[in-house]
Amino acid sequence: MLGRRTGWVAKFLGTLRRVAGMPDYDAHVDHLRRCHPEIPIPNEREFYDDFVRARYGDGPTRCC
Amino acid sequence: MTLALAGALAWGVLALHRGETISAAWLVLAAVGTYLLAYRFYSRFLADRVFGLNDRRATPAERLANGRDFVPTQRWVLFGHHFAAIAGAGPLVGPVLAAQFGYLPGTLWIVFGVVLGGAVQDFVILFGSMRRDGKSLGQMAKEETGPVTGLLAMVAVLAIMVILLAVLALVVVNALKDSPWGVFTILCTIPIAILMGYWMKVWRPGRTLEASALGVVLLMAALVGGRYVAQSPILAPYFSYSGLTIAYGMIAYGFIASVLPVWMLLCPRDYLSTFMKIGAILLLALGILLVLPPLKLPAITRFVDGTGPVFAGKLFPFAFITIACGAISGFHSLVASGTTPKMLTRETDARLIGYGGMLMESFVAIMALCAAALLDPGIYFAINAPLATLGGNVHSAAEVIRGWGFTVTPEQIEGLAASVGEKTLLARTGGAPSLAVGMAQIFSAAFGTGLTALWYHFAIMFEALFILTTVDTGTRVGRFMLQELAGQVWRPLGRTSWYPSTVLASGLIVAAWGYFLVQGVLDPLGGINSLWPLFGISNQLLAAVALCVGTTLIIKSGKARYAWVTLLPLTWVLVVTLTAGWQKVFASDPRLGFLAHAATVVDQMAAGGMDSARGARLIFNDRLDAVVTLSFMIVTLLVVLASAREWVLILTRRKPAKAQESPFVETAYAG
Numbered sequence: 001m002l003g004r005r006t007g008w009v010a011k012f013l014g015t016l017r018r019v020a021g022m023p024d025y026d027a028h029v030d031h032l033r034r035c036h037p038e039i040p041i042p043n044e045r046e047f048y049d050d051f052v053r054a055r056y057g058d059g060p061t062r063c064c
Numbered sequence: 065m066t067l068a069l070a071g072a073l074a075w076g077v078l079a080l081h082r083g084e085t086i087s088a089a090w091l092v093l094a095a096v097g098t099y100l101l102a103y104r105f106y107s108r109f110l111a112d113r114v115f116g117l118n119d120r121r122a123t124p125a126e127r128l129a130n131g132r133d134f135v136p137t138q139r140w141v142l143f144g145h146h147f148a149a150i151a152g153a154g155p156l157v158g159p160v161l162a163a164q165f166g167y168l169p170g171t172l173w174i175v176f177g178v179v180l181g182g183a184v185q186d187f188v189i190l191f192g193s194m195r196r197d198g199k200s201l202g203q204m205a206k207e208e209t210g211p212v213t214g215l216l217a218m219v220a221v222l223a224i225m226v227i228l229l230a231v232l233a234l235v236v237v238n239a240l241k242d243s244p245w246g247v248f249t250i251l252c253t254i255p256i257a258i259l260m261g262y263w264m265k266v267w268r269p270g271r272t273l274e275a276s277a278l279g280v281v282l283l284m285a286a287l288v289g290g291r292y293v294a295q296s297p298i299l300a301p302y303f304s305y306s307g308l309t310i311a312y313g314m315i316a317y318g319f320i321a322s323v324l325p326v327w328m329l330l331c332p333r334d335y336l337s338t339f340m341k342i343g344a345i346l347l348l349a350l351g352i353l354l355v356l357p358p359l360k361l362p363a364i365t366r367f368v369d370g371t372g373p374v375f376a377g378k379l380f381p382f383a384f385i386t387i388a389c390g391a392i393s394g395f396h397s398l399v400a401s402g403t404t405p406k407m408l409t410r411e412t413d414a415r416l417i418g419y420g421g422m423l424m425e426s427f428v429a430i431m432a433l434c435a436a437a438l439l440d441p442g443i444y445f446a447i448n449a450p451l452a453t454l455g456g457n458v459h460s461a462a463e464v465i466r467g468w469g470f471t472v473t474p475e476q477i478e479g480l481a482a483s484v485g486e487k488t489l490l491a492r493t494g495g496a497p498s499l500a501v502g503m504a505q506i507f508s509a510a511f512g513t514g515l516t517a518l519w520y521h522f523a524i525m526f527e528a529l530f531i532l533t534t535v536d537t538g539t540r541v542g543r544f545m546l547q548e549l550a551g552q553v554w555r556p557l558g559r560t561s562w563y564p565s566t567v568l569a570s571g572l573i574v575a576a577w578g579y580f581l582v583q584g585v586l587d588p589l590g591g592i593n594s595l596w597p598l599f600g601i602s603n604q605l606l607a608a609v610a611l612c613v614g615t616t617l618i619i620k621s622g623k624a625r626y627a628w629v630t631l632l633p634l635t636w637v638l639v640v641t642l643t644a645g646w647q648k649v650f651a652s653d654p655r656l657g658f659l660a661h662a663a664t665v666v667d668q669m670a671a672g673g674m675d676s677a678r679g680a681r682l683i684f685n686d687r688l689d690a691v692v693t694l695s696f697m698i699v700t701l702l703v704v705l706a707s708a709r710e711w712v713l714i715l716t717r718r719k720p721a722k723a724q725e726s727p728f729v730e731t732a733y734a735g
Contacts, residue, residue, distance in 0.1 A: 013273055018137060019144040020338045021403070022272040031131030045269035049327070052265075054132055055403075056326045056540070 023051040068104070071097010078168070078363075088434040089356040091167070095175050095430045099423045102179040107419040110184065114618060114626040115191045117411040122731040124197045125407050134198070136409040139416055143424075146404045146417050148338045150186075150396050151345070151425045152530045154389030157235055157495035159433040161596060162386040163444065164374040166364040167437040169383045171430065177384070177391030178426035181633035185607055186396045187418035188614035188630055193401035194408055195725040201401045201610060205703075207724045208616045213706045217609050218545065220699050221398065223692070224602040225542045226573070228395070229318075230580035231595040232531045235494035237310045237585055238592075239524050244303035245294035245485055247310070249525045251303070252286035253333070253532070254317075260332035272335060279336045287525055291517065294485055307585045314535065315578035322539040322570040330536045337526075337533040344526045348431050351506040361437040361444065366469070373449035373468075374493060375593045376655040381644040385600035390429025392637065394606025396422065397613075410733070432495075435502030442472025443480060447498045450590030451491040461490055485517035493592045496527045542573040583685045589655065594689055597648055601693060604641045605700040608634060612707040619711050620723035627711075638704065645697045649690045658693070662686035 017024055025044050032041055042050070074094035077086065111117045125136040137145070162170040193199055199207070202221070206214025240246045256279050263275040293299045305313070321329050370378035375386065384391070400418060408414055436444060442465050446454065454461040458474035465472050481489045484504060489497060500523035507519040544560055546569045551558015557565045584591020611634040618627050651657030654664040662683045669679040713719040 015138075015141055017273060018141045019148065019342070020272075020276070020335050021145055021149075022335065023132075023270060025270050027135070028131040031129065035129070043269075045265075048265065048270040051132060052327045052331050056330060056537075 021055065023048060068097050068101045071095075071101065073097075078171075085358045085360060087356050087358055088352060088438065091171055091359070091430060091434055091437075092352065095171070095427060098175050098179060099427065102183070103420060103423060106179065107183070107187065107415050110187060110419070110629060111412060111415045114623055114629055115188070115414075116621075116623075117191070117414060119410050119412050120731055121411055122729045123194060123408045123411060124405065124726075125409060126731060126733070127726075127729055128197065128406075133403065134406045137407040139409065139413040142404065142407050142409075142413065143417050143421055144342070145407070146399070146421045147424050148341055149399045149403070150393075150421060151341065151389075151428055152534055153232055153235065153496075153527055154393065154395075155425050155429040156432045156499055156527060157232075158387040158389055158596075158600070159429045160436040160495035160499050161374055161448070161592070162383050163361060163433060163436040164365060164367050164372040164448070165379050165383055166362050166368075167359055167433055168363040169368070169379055170387055170433050173384055173387055174391050174426055174429045174433065177387075178422055181607075181636065182390075182392035182396070182426065183419045183422040184629055184633060185392060185394075185610050185614065186400050186422040187414065188617065189397045189610055190400040190405055190414050190418035192614065192617045193405040194411065194414055195723075197726050198406040199401065201397045201613060204401065204617070205609070205613050208613065208620065209703075209707050209710050213703055216699050216703055216706075217613075218549070220602075220606060220609060220696070220703075222542060222545050222549075223696065223699075224395070224599075224606050225538050225545075226576045227580065227595070227599050227602050227692070229535055229538045229542075229577040230584065231592070231599040232534055233311070233314050233318075233577065233581045234584040234591050234595060235496050236314065236528050236531050237307045237581070238492050238494040239496040239500075239528060240305075240310050241307040241492075242304055242488070243294075243486055243524075244300040245290040245521050246524050246528070247303040247305060248293040249283075249286050249290040249521060250528050250532070252289070253283065253336070253525075253529060254329070256282045256286065257329050257332040257336060260336065261328040264332065265327045275332065276335045276339055279332065280339060283336065283340070283525070287518070287521055290521060291485060308582070311578075311581050311585045314532075315574055315581065317532075318535050318539045318578070319570055319574045321536045322543055322574065323566055326540075330540065333529075333533050333536060337529050340526045340529055344523075345428055345431075348435070348503060348506070349427075351503070351510040352431055352434055354510040355506050357434070357438040357506060357509070359434070359437040360439065361441050365441070370653070370656070373445060373453050375596060376653065377597065377644070377647065381640040381647070382597065384640040385597050385604065385644045387429065388600045388603040388607075390426050390432075392604065392607050392633065393425075394603050394608070394610055397606065397610035410731075432499055435499050435506060436495075438505065439498060439502055440470075440472065440476075442466075442470040443476065443501070444498055445470060446472060446477050447489050447491075447501065448493050448495075449491060450493060450588075450593070452588050452590070454490055458488075458490065483516050484520035486520075491590065493590045496524060499527070500524045539570065539573050539577075543569045546573060586681075587685075588682075593655070594658070597644065598689060598693060601641050601645050601648070602696050604637050605696050608637050608641065608700050609703050611637065612703055616707055616710055617723060619714055620721050621725075622721050624711075624715060624721075634704075638700075641700075642697060645693050649693050658686045658690040662690075 025047050029041055032039055071094050074090045077090045078094055125134050128134040159170050192204055202214050202218045205217040260275040260279045264272050293303055368379040445465050446461050454464050458477045462472050462474045500520045503523040504516050504519035508516045547558055547560050547565055584595045611630045614630040615627050649658055652660050654661040665679050665682045668674045714721045
């Protein structure tokens with residue numbers, strides 16, 4: 001529903017996502033294709049699990 | 065430039081209209097004008113001369129890009145992200161409490177404190193971490209000043225976390241006690257978050273925005289539903305609890321949230337609270353700009369002499385302790401050396417994000433102060449003074465407040481409570497309710513009356529939402545730190561994935577902040593009186609640690625002649641906090657000094673005026689608070705001394721001035 005869009009809607013939603021610190025699957029796939037073609041591309045579910053683990057793994061992410 | 069001149073004009077108006085009611089517009093204008101001037105000139109000086117930011121130097125986000133945490137991010141997006149990470153309930157609560165001195169002291173400290181202190185601290189730590197591949201404050205302290213300093217910094221952070229969680233939880237308890245509407249709405253946030261968690265993880269993996277949109281809609285429904293619960297004679301009793309019950313509920317919640325998987329509760333809650341935060345703050349700014357309410361609170365009240373009912377202590381040093389977030393907040397140094405430095409695209413972006421982000425938080429603090437200052441002073445004190453001072457009902461409260469020289473009638477207090485859908489607003493100390501009343505008045509004036517009760521509970525809901533998110537993340541971070549420390553004693557305890565270790569460490573952290581929370585709820589003076597200063601002192605002392613690290617970085621990079629930019633706020637923060645800490649421990653006034661209060665309890669017990677179990681508990685708590693305060697002061701002084709030794713060694717050339725920066729790599733970006 002709010003996933004794949006193009007044009008300014010996509011841009012706006014992408015901004016929202018990055019401001020909230022949400023994962024961006026497409027950007028990650030893009031990065032893997034460009035820089036690490038040898039690594040298999042994870043599916044969306046694996047990527048999300050990894051992301052959540054890495055983001056809340058260590059250190060405070062929020063202030064009072 | 066025009067705005068800067070307007071700012072100067074606004075300060076003039078503030079200075080000339082002492083003792084009269086003035087519009088909040090002047091306050092906002094003075095603040096914004098000063099921010100613009102400071103950003104234009106001072107932050108540029110810091111960026112160019114002191115730090116030597118260089119756009120040809122590749123940032124960690126570029127060099128180490130991995131598409132996950134090291135991601136070059138557009139600077140305004142990162143600004144929003146960083147702001148959402150640093151601003152929470154802190155800048156909303158502190159200024160409201162400090163309003164007992166009047167609006168002027170708070171305004172001056174918030175504006176000048178941030179320009180010369182808080183924003184400098186955030187900027188220097190962000191800069192240091194950016195030049196070191198995104199290392200944390202603790203790691204930087206360890207590398208630049210030695211392992212002992214690193215360990216001390218870590219212990220200090222852990223202790224501060226405990227106090228922070230206790231005091232924020234107390235703010236929520238005071239807002240929710242005997243309030244079925246508030247309790248219902250807040251309880252609803254838990255199943256809503258879990259639903260979002262399953263949505264993002266199981267049903268539609270990774271669709272975070274969808275889940276958040278759903279969450280926000282459900283949250284609004286819960287807010288409206290709360291009114292029906294509160295008005296229903298059958299349902300309301302199920303959601304009315306005493307402060308103590310709510311405190312135990314929050315402790316249980318904190319424990320469960322810390323051992324549940326992140327995706328189920330913490331991560332969805334984090335998203336929900338980020339969107340609510342940005343939305344609510346924009347709404348508040350819009351409301352204040354549309355209404356420009358007159359400030360009814362005097363510029364300076366009689367309570368600068370230290371007899372204030374909300375918390376004890378004179379204007380100096382306590383105004384500067386009470387307002388931490390918004391002026392200078394040590395906690396930010398943890399965020400500025402966490403996720404943000406890994407996302408900077410260009411070095412010069414650090415100026416907007418580090419310095420500018422903190423100015424934005426300061427502006428939130430100014431708006432919170434406006435919202436408190438537009439209340440009738442009588443109402444403000446009815447909400448914020450402890451029950452022991454006000455007496456049990458609106459009549460005694462009105463009498464006491466009239467004694468302080470502010471006019472208020474029992475009917476006004478009752479009428480206000482009824483208009484926001486509560487049975488009573490007396491002694492709801494902690495900032496959240498008075499801010500919510502202020503915001504409800506602004507929103508009603510801006511967006512139509514008739515919804516006052518809904519706006520009030522909207523404000524309570526989002527503040528409680530931020531705070532519960534902090535409780536979740538804080539307990540978890542505390543748990544990780546404890547596990548890391550314990551792992552140095554016995555290896556298996558350090559494994560964060562080992563279940564017994566997780567349960568044990570979570571239990572210990574929750575027990576620690578839970579103890580202070582319960583103590584605060586039972587405190588006859590209202591726990592805010594003892595806990596908020598303790599939080600302020602610890603937060604400012606962490607700022608001192610961060611500024612020490614910052615000074616070391618500047619001196620080591622061969623810019624000793626500019627070290628005053630961090631030494632100036634460091635000196636001020638040390639003078640303020642050490643004075644406040646000393647007074648909280650040793651002052652002879654029992655409302656102010658922990659030890660003096662313990663002594664009065666001893667006397668009361670000897671005279672037979674208090675039963676021995678309760679007395680013994682009060683005495684123990686006073687002494688515990690005294691020991692905690694003294695430990696904070698000692699740890700900080702040790703860090704300052706260790707850093708000062710390092711500075712002297714470098715300046716006398718007995719040690720080379722060499723910072724542990726990552727080597728220079730030329731950027732691949734064009735221009």
